[in-house]
Amino acid sequence: MFCNQCEQTAKGFACTVRGVCGKTHETDVLQDLLIYTCAGLSEVALLAEEKGVKKPEVDFFLMEAMFSTLTNVNFDPERIKDYIEKAVELRESLKKEANIQTDSPISNFKPAKSMEELIKQGEEREIEPTVFREEGEDVGSLKLTILYGLKGIAAYAYHAEKLGVRNEEVYKGFKELLVNIFKDKTSDLKTWVDRALETGRLNLLTMEALDRANTSAFGHPQPxxxxxxxxxxxxxxxxxxxxxxxxxxxxxxxxxxxxxxxxxxxxxxxxxxxxxxxxxxxxxxxxxxxxxxxxxxxxxxxxxxxxxxxxxxxxxxxxxxxxxxxxxxxxxxxxxxxxxxxxxxxxxxMEGFKEDIPGKEVMTGFARNAVLSVADKIIDLVKAGKIRHFFLVGGCDGAKPVRNYYTEFVEKVPKDCLVLTLACGKFRFFDKDLGTIEGIPRLLDMGQCNDAYSAIQVALALSQAFGVSVNELPLSLILSWYEQKAVAILLTLLYLGLKNMRLGPSMPAFLSKNVANFIAQNYNLKPITTPDEDLRSILG
The missing domain is CATH 3.40.50.2030 (Rossmann fold)
Incomplete structure (x- = not known):
């Protein structure tokens, strides 16, 4: 077993016996085999599309299957086995319909019938650093980064597709990148850096599609x-x-x-x-x-x-x-x-709740439409010096005690600053009353992790209003990460050129030293330190 895709990976390196999440060796290698099989299906689907044979159900299956390999989604070996067999069934059907012949190993893989033999096949194709030894540690690191970003894209595209919204550019790019991970042996770092940023671009398109799907079906969120x-x-x-x-x-x-x-x-x-x-x-x-x-x-x-x-x-x-x-x-x-x-x-x-249980109330629904509806007032408050700074404090939550950093950080944010938040990281402070600034709540819950798209649109709108770049706004991103959707969002932020972000509670284990240094040097991505030190550094 080798799995380093989440923030809680063992010893900050990788889970090699059993996943911290509870994933077994058997499930891990079967998931890697499923990814390998999905790459083969992607290769055949791209060849079929060149011949005019396009199957939307193949794209949706790819998104669901890849989503199943994301952290804390599917622990069931039998279900993963079903996905592997379905991928091969779809692949062979496409070959027949489009008259495709190929000698590519990933496009001709034959899964074993028994679970025991299938697990052995998974062990032979396990995705771990030595698989990329020909290309070198840094290319291997970038390949893993792209793969984990693709898993995040798959999750968002799956949700959007269920609501009838799809982006063909995303599906095509997704399949090309997945095939490249297994087939392209180039050791040119720039090629893989560009592909990692392309993953971020595709994720931006995917989040836009999901935003459009959710708001078309259910309306724009309201406070x-x-x-x-x-x-x-x-x-x-x-x-x-x-x-x-x-x-x-x-x-x-x-x-x-x-x-x-x-x-x-x-x-x-x-x-x-x-x-x-x-x-x-x-x-x-x-x-x-x-x-x-x-x-x-x-x-x-x-x-x-x-x-x-x-x-x-x-x-x-x-x-x-x-x-x-x-x-x-x-x-x-x-x-x-x-x-x-x-x-x-x-x-x-079942009996249900035996009596009413009182509880406090929290606010949600501050997506881009709600925030931008009061943009003029926010801009005036900034110009008047009543709003000094914006903090976006969000991302994934997790079990490590060090994540209390985010609670303390929000509690210590000065009263002339606004805190925007999204994703489950908000649960470190979602029920705190931070008060208001001229009637605008100081804590604004923008939504789920995919609603990073809303936050991006707000930042772009404010940058246009002030006539400056996003990096020149009085805005700081304090990010927490755990699983692969956060990787996809980070790649999107890097694609957009955002700098000076802080990330925690630890840096990704799958980033090699050189790749981590490249990101730090070009984007000034920093690890979190302490709330006091980080606030001092940001606000002076």
């Missing part, structure tokens, strides 16, 4: 108060990121006397007009993903995992967990589609 308490009655908890799954569940539970609660990155769902119109969308339960084993255990109803981050469920609640789409875990019930009948039946059979 909304969300209860952290609970109502007496039957209950279902929905975690992950997929708004369409939540919408379908809300429709199917209408009039059934069941309250639906969001968890984790589903909190921003309360800001969307077409979702918050459901009166039984009752509130938000719990905090970030890493606390779910305690929070799920005491939730009195079934739990639906639409995407990451799934932790290995405890036996005390494992039978109440349902997974969807790319998510999977051995022994956990998987819903093949958005028919939530088994979830609803379980909720009706």
């Amino acid at each position: 909304t108060k969300v209860s952290l308490g609970a109502k007496k009655g039957k209950a279902i908890l929905v975690s992950g990121h997929d708004l369409k799954d939540l919408y379908e569940l809300l429709k199917q539970t209408e009039g059934k006397g069941i309250y639906v609660y969001t968890h984790g990155e589903m909190l921003p769902a309360h800001g969307y007009p077409e979702l918050k119109k459901f009166p039984h969308l009752a509130g938000h339960y719990g905090t970030a993903w890493q606390n779910q084993q305690k929070e799920f255990e005491v939730f009195p109803g079934p739990i639906v995992m639409t995407t990451n981050c799934l932790m290995p469920p405890k036996d005390s609640y494992k039978d109440r967990v349902f997974t969807l789409g790319p998510v999977g875990y051995p022994g956990v019930k998987h819903l093949p589609n958005e028919d939530f009948t088994p979830v609803i039946e379980m909720a009706l059979a």
Whole structure:
């Protein structure tokens, strides 16, 4: 086993026995084999497209399959085996329809029938540094960076496609980059740096597509108060990121006397007009993903995992967990589609919350339309000296105690500064009352991790209004990362030329020393230090 794709990788190097996330050696090598098989499918799909044979279902499958290899998504070897077999089935069908003949190893891989032999094939094709020894450590590092960025793109493209929005340029570029990782042996560093930045560009297009998909289907988010308490009655908890799954569940539970609660990155769902119109969308339960084993255990109803981050469920609640789409875990019930009948039946059979539980309220829904609607006022406050600086403090959360840095940082931000936040990193401080500046809340929750697109649009709008570049704005990005969607977003920010960002709680293990130095020298990307030191450095 070798896995270094997440921030919590063992000893800051790699998980080599068992994943810190709970992933086994068997699942790890099968996921690597799936990636290899997806590269072969991509190669054949590109050849077929040259002959005029285009299959949108192949692109969607690629996104779902690659998404399943992202951290905390799918732990189930049998499900990964199914993806591998489906990839080969689609590949061979394309070959036949487009009359394609190729001697490429990745396009002719034949999976073994038995799980034992399939695992051996995975071990032979495991993605780890020695695989790239011909090209050298730095090219290998960039290949891993691109691969992990592609996993993030796959997640966002999967969500957008489910809502009927796709970007053909993204799919074509995605397949080309995935094939290059396995077939291009060039050791030219500039080529791979350019490809890493191209990954960032494709992710920007993907986030735009997802933003368009979400807002077209559910409206633009509006500032909304969300209860952290609970109502007496039957209950279902929905975690992950997929708004369409939540919408379908809300429709199917209408009039059934069941309250639906969001968890984790589903909190921003309360800001969307077409979702918050459901009166039984009752509130938000719990905090970030890493606390779910305690929070799920005491939730009195079934739990639906639409995407990451799934932790290995405890036996005390494992039978109440349902997974969807790319998510999977051995022994956990998987819903093949958005028919939530088994979830609803379980909720009706359980007692639910025995009484109302009071809780404070938090605000969400400050996406780009909401922020830009008061842009003139914000600009005037900046010019008047009443807003000194903007901080975007966001990204992934995780279990390391050092992540308390982000809580302390926000608490110490001066009162003449605004804090924008997004993704699950916000749960370090989402319930804190930071007050207002002339009626504008000092803490603005912009949404899920993909809503980095909203933050980018706000930054671009402010730069135009002030007549300066984004790097000249009184704006600092204080980022936390954990999994591969954060890698894709970081590559997007680098593609856009953003500088002086701070990243933590540690730097990615997959970056070689030379690659890390290149990023630091060209973009001034810095590791976080202490809140006091970083605030002093930024504000003077």
